[in-house]
Amino acid sequence: MRRPLPLLPALAAVLLLAACGSEQAGTRNGGVGASDSTPRTQVIQPAVDGVRITSVTLPSASASAGPSASDGGPVKAERLPTGLAAGSGVSAAYEVTNSGTEELTYTVRFDFTTSAGETMGNERVTVRSVGAGRTVRGTVRQGPLVLGASQVTTVKVGEVTKVPADEAPTEPGVCPASGIRVSADEGDAAMGLRVVGLILENCGDRDYTVDGYPQVTLLDEDHEPIDGVKIFQGSGGISTVTGFDDPPRPVTLKPGERANAGLMWRNTTGFGTAVDVPYVRVRAESDAEPVMVTPHLDLGTTGKLGVSPWRRPPE
Incomplete structure (x- = not known):
């Protein structure tokens, strides 16, 4: 049986998307995407501008703290696979659904919070060129927790911006045709x-x-x-x-x-x-x-x- 890849810390994730269907997008650092077999527990949270978190995985230390059931439903943690350090961070699976009529590029801020609602960190993810009527799925991870920080038990969609794909700022290292x-x-x-x-x-x-x-x-x-x-x-x-x-x-x-x-x-x-x-x-x-x-x-x-x-x- 194939062993899951370790969760690596990331400051941001940029997702390069396929052109059709209900698409899967992994993170840039080679983490869990469509091929990840790590079990995740479903999260019931309302969508924010078409973005919703579908499941959360917490390190063992966070899992033992007892995750919060606030913000729309239970958040039940899954322990990480054996061999991953408890300090390697929290991950959340999410999906982005474009219910509009034009192709959009989304930038999403995910907030990693405690059961008391205190934000311990956030990550920004850019999801490019989501076609009208399409859904794209991916995973976001928090980096290692700061020593002594409160345990993260919940991941929330903090902010969503979306712009027409042909007007979105280009990603680093890509030069538009205009030069x-x-x-x-x-x-x-x-x-x-x-x-x-x-x-x-x-x-x-x-x-x-x-x-x-x-x-x-x-x-x-x-x-x-x-x-x-x-x-x-x-x-x-x-x-x-x-x-x-x-x-x-x-x-x-x-x-x-x-x-x-x-x-x-x-x-x-x-x-x-x-x-x-x-x-x-x-x-x-x-x-x-x-x-x-x-x-x-x-x-x-x-x-x-x-x-x-x-x-x-x-x-």
């Missing part, structure tokens, strides 16, 4: 001021010149444009941030070089309805291919967003 790659960083926040960086990388084989500001469109959960927010070229008086009000200049990027721009706003809330922007469609310039990023702009009731010009990163 330019656009992405967003994790952002920075201080005293209500928010700044998210946009990154433009020349991943092609020839020089690329950009001159001006990135073109941005704010989108709601249904990927429809959001009205009532004024987008400024520069800071728009939101705050004084180095580089935001510099005049745009041509930037020529050699292959492998990058340029940066930024989005700036305040999350002040006063009278009126607060505006949250889950998605932003970005074009490096007006005629460039669009890329949809997910910076989650909490604009409050300010109705303002500043955009800086493209510029070289400071040395």
Whole structure:
């Protein structure tokens, strides 16, 4: 009988999907996927935006702690196969179902929590190109527990974002046909001021010149444009941030070089309805291919967003 593969820690998993049927996707580190024979116990939890956890496997130490039955049903742990260390982490099988009409790429944050609801860690998984009406299955794992940390007993779907597959940022190491790659960083926040960086990388084989500001469109959960927010070229008086009000200049990027721009706003809330922007469609310039990023702009009731010009990163 074939022995199960050991569970390896992973900070993230990127799933490359087949083109048809109800598909199986393993993790990038060669873990359990369609061929895994490790027994798992079913979990009854409602789907979150088409993503649900179907079973959970816990290390022996966590299993003995008594998993929680919160959040929609019993979570009953299976002990890991003999020979796997109790500290090797928790795994959960999940499925992603696209009930829409277009092919989507999903990014899912899985939270690993204690019976008291305390989050001990999370993992982000990108599931690419899920066709309309398709279901894709995979496995996510937590890395080794920190010494002295509380035992994880539950895995939850913490957050789901989904973008049209042809507008999703490319995965690391893949260059789109345009030769330019656009992405967003994790952002920075201080005293209500928010700044998210946009990154433009020349991943092609020839020089690329950009001159001006990135073109941005704010989108709601249904990927429809959001009205009532004024987008400024520069800071728009939101705050004084180095580089935001510099005049745009041509930037020529050699292959492998990058340029940066930024989005700036305040999350002040006063009278009126607060505006949250889950998605932003970005074009490096007006005629460039669009890329949809997910910076989650909490604009409050300010109705303002500043955009800086493209510029070289400071040395």
